Amino acid sequence: MKLADIEQFFESWAPSWTAWERDNVGLQVGRRSRRVKNVLVALDVIPEIVSEAIKKKVDLIVSHHPLLFRPPSSISDSNAIGSILLSLAESRIALYSTHTNLDSAADGVSFALAHALGLQKPSFLAPMKDSLVKLAVFVPGEHVDRVAAAMAEAGAGIVGEYERCTFRMHGKGTFRGSERTQPFSGKPLQVEEVEEIRLEMIVPRARVKAAVAAMKTVHPYEEVAYDLYTLENPNPNFGMGAIGDLPRTITVREFLTRLKKAVHADCVRFSGALTQKVQRIAVCGGGGSELLDHAIGAKADLFVTADVRYHPFHDAAGRIVLVDAGHWETEQVVLPVIASKLRAWASAKGEDLLVSVTQRSTNPIHSY
Ligand SMILES: [Zn+2]
CATH class of the missing domain: 3.40.1390.30 (NIF3 (NGG1p interacting factor 3)-like)
Structure with missing residues (x-):
């Protein structure tokens, strides 16, 4: 190949x-x-x-x-x-x-760490934000499947494990073209009414240009009407870190022993006590200290990452067990x-x- x-x-x-x-x-x-x-x-x-x-x-x-x-x-x-x-x-x-694209991917660095530690059904600790756009386009009914397929080919319509996700709503569109137009239906300088479908698909921001271009290629109108909306939704397909549960509650001592073996670490640094009990575990392979508040907010008992400075260990006191298991160790x-x-x-x-x-x-x- x-x-x-x-x-x-x-x-x-x-x-x-x-x-x-x-x-x-x-x-x-x-x-x-x-x-x-x-x-x-x-x-x-x-x-x-x-x-x-x-x-x-x-x-x-x-x-x-x-x-x-x-x-x-x-x-x-x-x-x-x-x-x-x-x-x-x-x-x-x-x-x-x-690199950071693999950190952000499902089955990427943090998911690999979560699986190595035996966490069950890990999910993103901090799903990606500000990366989704809603593309709504008005299409005559007989062309809607073709337009939807072209947009999907260009990366639109993915929601979690589902692809080709669309929403279609019937309605009536009106327009009047100037004398320089050649409308798909009706005549120039006349108000026309046409049955249309409002086709909506979600698109990653980076794929918007491609999705619009693909949509325009197959759309029958001379002048395509479409709207782009910025979404607040987190992107369920990409994000940083991972969180999941151990099958049963164990002590920090047992967990750290398991962690050292899983990541080939000679030693790890941690805050909290060896006798504390933990089950819900957040991880971020490589330097992920900035996700400490996410881990606390997600009610994790313990957060494993690397490159942790002195003060975050103080910040974690009484709220979460913070573990630095090494950069190479948590990524390899x-x-x-x-x-x-x-x-x-x-x-x-x-x-x-x-x-x-x-x-x-x-x-x-x-x-x-
Ligand atoms: Zn790294």
């Missing part, structure tokens, strides 16, 4: 429009037309990972953390990033990064998920794709 196909796979799972504005996700190195047979999945792209990729004759590295954040001063061995880019290009290895759980999803997708397409997860830790932090 081609690199462009793999790009499509990630776009459908963790679309790049869900990434944070200042992030740099997607294809970092490579030609989209190149064939890919062998993929290596890693959290970070460091020289040791590139060496492993060369040794394994890999065509593509999929990393969580993007290599390119700031442009390197040169693509040469005079700087660390340039040197890695040079090695990748010389060895014809592509690099694709899925997603690597096998990326690999297995890629394998399943490729085999469903009847393609041979070898996908391996690096066994090397790229964690630069050690405990002593």
